[in-house]
Amino acid sequence: MTTITADLKKEVKKAPVRGMMDNVMEQFNSAANHINLHPNIRKILSITNNEILVNFPVKMDNGDVEVFTGYRVQHNSALGPYKGGLRYHPTVDIDAARALAMWMTWKTSLAGLPYGGGKGGIKIDPSKYSESELERITRRFTYALADNIGPEHDIPAPDVNTSSQTMAWIADTYMSTRPPAERSANQHVVTGKPDGSGGLEGRDRATGYGVYLSIKFWAKKNNVNLKGKKYIVQGFGNVGYWASYFLEKDGALLVGVQDAYGSIKSANTIKVEDLFNYAKANKGSIVGFPYSEPVSKNDFFSLDCDICIPAALGNQITSENAPFIKAKLIAEGANGPTNVEGEKVLLERGIAIIPDILCNSGGVVGSYFEWLQNRNGEIWQLDEVMAKLDKKMQESFNKVYDYSKEEGIDMRTAAFCIAIKRIEKAYIQRGIFP
Template sequence: MSTDVFSDALNRVKQIGESADVSPEIIEGLMHPKATMTASLPVRMDDGSTKHFTGYRCQYNNVLGPTKGGIRYHPDVSLEEVQALALWMTIKCAVVGLPYGGGKGGVIVDPKHLSPMELERLSRSYVRAMADFIGPQTDIPAPDVYTNARIMGWMADEYEAIKRVKAPGVITGKPVRLGGSLGRDDATGRGAYLCVLELAKKKGLNPAETTVAVQGFGNGGYHAVRLLQDAGYKVVAISDSQGGIYSDNGFDVNSIYQEKQRSRRVRAVYCEHSVCELVDHKSISNEELLELDVDILIPAALEGVITAKNAANIKAKYIVEVANGPIESDADPIIDEKGIVVIPDVLANAGGVTVSYFEWAQNRAGYAWTLEEVHQRLEHIMQKSFADVWELTESENRSMRDAAYTVAMRRIGQGIEAHGTRDYFNS
């Protein structure tokens, strides 16, 4: 990940905004986060000592609605990363037409080194620090890297205890019995999968002849390739933070996922019921996976894995960004020159925030939807959003990333113009 990830994100907004004929006033507004909070989070450890962790929450832009975005627990979390993620979330919500602005949060911690009770204390400490900064009509957190439904349940419970109200809409991604939505668990991967289906229609892809590699086998990456395999696509490479595996013959995604839950490792296995056997494969690094000669590459890990240094080595015909910001801005021209079609993160991974929006809407209405309703509504939004971006890509001869950002900035611009801009007041 680039140490200057926020500057890189701003640079991309500025470059695309200027080429898209977006008002300088709108671009300037997107250069500055609305508000950011930094807090020291005291946590009583199991041995009786107290440790302090640093937590962040950024509300980037709320022109189109309350801010929305996940909370990640990771040792590499930084203020700059949180601000970049909040900016991307601002763009993402506008691309898919949600009534949200962008936000993001994070804690500098390796959650693997915490006991379950320490993890709960940390999560509640975060909410105590942020209780006056978040809220169901101001800023709505959700899960992200190394956070999950249980953690969101702890956070929602702590907020309600502090405020002395029932407020299920304050946080999304909760357990279903605590107001969570059906379909949230695979929403990010499903959104990416739906984008691939739309791309296949445009490019005439035959699933049986289309190879897929995924870097990152967490929630988003796993569900994306699981659904693609179910649709007939051939998944030939999978990796996690420890390394990867490759086979021309492809893998059974569910077998590998089942083994990872058991051993915490990505291993080339085929499982039938509880019996697993090793299959022929080649061990590869994450870097090697990115450069495989496959049809579809899915970077689903962290930011900045494709840079100007390795972009020329990318051989995939299509890249689907399930991770946030996996391609740095200085790699964009190289990728475009090679003719690689990129479905950008602000579209490809928008399924997660879309179903989070569904959860928030259900919480506010006090009425739960069926899984079928969630899937149908998600499919409708992803198909329409893909069509909006693709139409601009074709009509203005832009990359899909440029088109997605242009769609978003013009929608944000319409919100700003409704209040009046320099042109209005000087007319």
């Protein structure tokens, strides 16, 4: 790994701040140029199919009415129904939803799934609302979206600040709007449901397990033993926790964690289960964990480690902090955590990146398994689910890694090329109506 040069430092300081849509479009165009994508298909894939914005009123616990704004962007359905999460966060807007929907199109295509890409959510800070208020907000949002989602049309899933409970509310509300004879056949309108409501056993860990598998596959390709390797995780929610859980079992050492409340580090190791239980007892916060010391937010990514797992929000690794990252591998557990300028710095320094559309695709693969299970009236056991997930992730990783080596390109560009070529093939074979 090379050190940051003075010239590059000077260059990255001047880099403009980009939105998520700017990042995904630059990534798309770079791959499209590499494969000489047909100009007509480039035009189609550069825009979204549908963009839904809904404003809806909800009565609060105190009797007041608040009006919320929700979004659902459907990017492309050439390979199948739109698929993608719903997030509840103050940063949700149409630009973010467009970018995330486009990333989902590439992610589902790369994984070889019969899906397109969609994304959305509500512009809201869920910590400011009671559970009963969140239930009413979710149900009213579902009602507003009802004609734009469906088990063979657009299938939402959990994302930032949404959960299996959120999905259960959506499924119940959606099924309640269907004719009685059709209700049971619409259970797979969402994935990520609780086990007792049609959910897939193991879906809770699928994304984090996929991140772990990607790291394991990369380590094997590069003759790296994970035992004793230090790693840091940004975001200790579902993805960060499960990725850490499986890495710890392989002997890797968690030495730093950052969440929305603060950052911590340890000179030795942070026990994953101890931190999970501590956060659970402290309203989700890792701050004050007794076997650690605090770290400033700006210093987190510069912690001494071998592996860095950004598993929170987008645009976290930028030209400002990328020069100081000490990790040899970035495993993207979040969607779009590294912006274009930050990635240029990392690649210049010889730092490997497992891109989001590959690294965190275990979640959408698990969603596909759940959708199939519901559709076919089956119940899959945990060991069967994990074995299928392992096989699917291995196939995707090998395709991307081998293509990147053959073409002499980075893994993100390789992943985009493979994903886009599959969609291009569908358009060429079917033609464009009329």
